[in-house]
Amino acid sequence: MNSNYIxxxxxxxxxxxxxxxxxxxxxxxxxxxxxxxxxxxxPLPASSDVVIIGAGYAGVATAYNIVKGNPTxxxxxxxILEAKSVCSGATGRNGGHLRPDxxxxxxxxxxxxxxxxxxxLAEFEIEHVQALKELIERExxxxxxxxxxxxxxxxxxxxVDQFKAVYEGMKSHGFKxxxxxxxxxxxxxxVISGVKGAMACTTYSAATLSPYKLITQLLAIVVNTGSxxxxxxxxxxxxxxxxxxxxxxxxxxxxxxxxxxKIVHATNAYVSSLLPQYSASVIPCKGICCHISLPxxxxxxxxxxxxxxxxxxxxxxxxIPRADGSVIVGGASKNFRPFRDQxxxxxxxxxxxxxxxxxxDDYMQRTFKGWESSGAKVESIWTGRPVPSRYNEFVIAxxxxxxxxxIWLAAKGLAEIICQDxxxxxxxxxxxxxxxxxxxxxxxxxxxxxxLSN
Numbered sequence: 001m002n003s004n005y006i007x008x009x010x011x012x013x014x015x016x017x018x019x020x021x022x023x024x025x026x027x028x029x030x031x032x033x034x035x036x037x038x039x040x041x042x043p044l045p046a047s048s049d050v051v052i053i054g055a056g057y058a059g060v061a062t063a064y065n066i067v068k069g070n071p072t073x074x075x076x077x078x079x080i081l082e083a084k085s086v087c088s089g090a091t092g093r094n095g096g097h098l099r100p101d102x103x104x105x106x107x108x109x110x111x112x113x114x115x116x117x118x119x120x121l122a123e124f125e126i127e128h129v130q131a132l133k134e135l136i137e138r139e140x141x142x143x144x145x146x147x148x149x150x151x152x153x154x155x156x157x158x159x160v161d162q163f164k165a166v167y168e169g170m171k172s173h174g175f176k177x178x179x180x181x182x183x184x185x186x187x188x189x190x191v192i193s194g195v196k197g198a199m200a201c202t203t204y205s206a207a208t209l210s211p212y213k214l215i216t217q218l219l220a221i222v223v224n225t226g227s228x229x230x231x232x233x234x235x236x237x238x239x240x241x242x243x244x245x246x247x248x249x250x251x252x253x254x255x256x257x258x259x260x261x262k263i264v265h266a267t268n269a270y271v272s273s274l275l276p277q278y279s280a281s282v283i284p285c286k287g288i289c290c291h292i293s294l295p296x297x298x299x300x301x302x303x304x305x306x307x308x309x310x311x312x313x314x315x316x317x318x319x320i321p322r323a324d325g326s327v328i329v330g331g332a333s334k335n336f337r338p339f340r341d342q343x344x345x346x347x348x349x350x351x352x353x354x355x356x357x358x359x360x361d362d363y364m365q366r367t368f369k370g371w372e373s374s375g376a377k378v379e380s381i382w383t384g385r386p387v388p389s390r391y392n393e394f395v396i397a398x399x400x401x402x403x404x405x406x407i408w409l410a411a412k413g414l415a416e417i418i419c420q421d422x423x424x425x426x427x428x429x430x431x432x433x434x435x436x437x438x439x440x441x442x443x444x445x446x447x448x449x450x451x452l453s454n
Contacts, residue, residue, distance in 0.1 A: 017273040018235050020350040024382040026093045027291035033216035036085050039231035044256045048079035051260035053236045055082035056091035057407045058396045059266035060219045065415030067227045072419050078228045083235035087212045095330050098207040099150045100125035100405045103170045115173050121429045125405040143213035150206035151305035153195045155312050160200040180204045208320040263393040271397040280443040282398040286343040289330030290360050290381035300374040332356045349383045
C-alpha cells in the first residue's frame, strides 16, 4: 500500500514504537535548516483544528495543502508534532530520486486490478515531476532540483529478456506515457548509459532534488503564515477520543496533552504504533544509502542521468548525480534480504546493515566507464525506512521506498478531504486508498506480503 486514508472505528494501540535517539546521520542533514528543531521547548497549544503527527514529506505536504490549497473559505489551525527533528525519518534519508514508476510494479497492479487502474497510478506518479517543479518555482525554493532523464540498466541477457517481455506488454496496452521511454539494446546501451557491461537500457523523464531542502523550506513557508505551529522532539504516545462527548481527540505527548478536531498520521514506518490495525500492512524495512565524493582535481566523465542499475548478480542500485560531481547511491537489497533480522520490521536506524558493509566502497570504479582512477569514495553512509482509523482521523503512510513521486499529490487530495469534511472528491488513485478489506487481506495473508514474496 502507498499513501492512504480511511475513517472508521479503530482499536487502541497495544505497543509504542518511537524513533531511536542516536540515528545514523544522512548526507542531507550536513547543513541544517533553522527550523530543524523548532518548537522543542515552547508550550503546546491547548487545541488545534488539525494535528499532524510527523514532520516529513507527507506531514509537511499535507499541512501546506491545508493552509495554501484550501478549496473552502474556512481557515484551519494546524499543529505538527514530530518525535525527533524535521525530516529525521525516511524523508531525510532517501536518495533524492523523483522517478515515476512506468513499468516496474505497474504490471503487478495491472494483473491484480486491471489496465485502467495501473495506467492511472503511473500517470499519477508522472504528474509529480511537473507538479513539484511548479511548486518549487512558485515558492522560490532552492533544493537542487534538476529535470533530467532516468536511465534503467540491465547487464545480463536474462534480465534483458525479462524486461523486453514487460516492455512489449506495457506497449500493447497503448499507454501514451510509454512514448517517453527510449529503449536501447546491444553495444549502444553501454555507450548511452556509461555503465560497464550494459546490455540494454531505457531512459525517460524524471528529476532529482534534495528532499531535506525542499521540505524544510516548505515547512518554513507554512509556519510563517501563522496558521501552522511546529513542535519537534515531541513524540505522540497516544490518540484517543475525549470522554466529554465534544467529538475532539486527545493527543498525548510527554510534554502535555492537546485537543484536535482532526488527526493525520504521517509517521510512515511508525504508523502501526498508534494504529495497530496497520501492523500487517505498513511494515518498516531498513535500507542503505550513501554519499560518494571525489577528491579535489578528479574529473571522471559526468553522469548524464539518474540511474537504476542491475548488476550481473541482479543486485539493484539507484543513483543520482549532484552538481559538485558527487553521487547519492543506495539499494543493494538483494545482498541483505537473507538476513531478515537486520532489515525487516526494523526501525533502528542507529546501526547500518552489516550484510552490505563495504559494498559501496568501490562502487563507482567498478560500475562506470572512466571512473576507474577517480578516487571516488564513500563520504557518509546511513540507513533509513522507506515504508484505518476513526472518523476525522486519517493516514498518509506506507510508501514502499517510493514516496517522492506519490506523496505530494496524495497529500493534496487528503487536504481537500480534510478541508471539505470528507464531502469532496479526490484525484487520489483508488489503488492508494485504504479499505478495511485490504487491511484484512494483509492481516490474514502470508507474513510480509509482497515484501517477502519478491
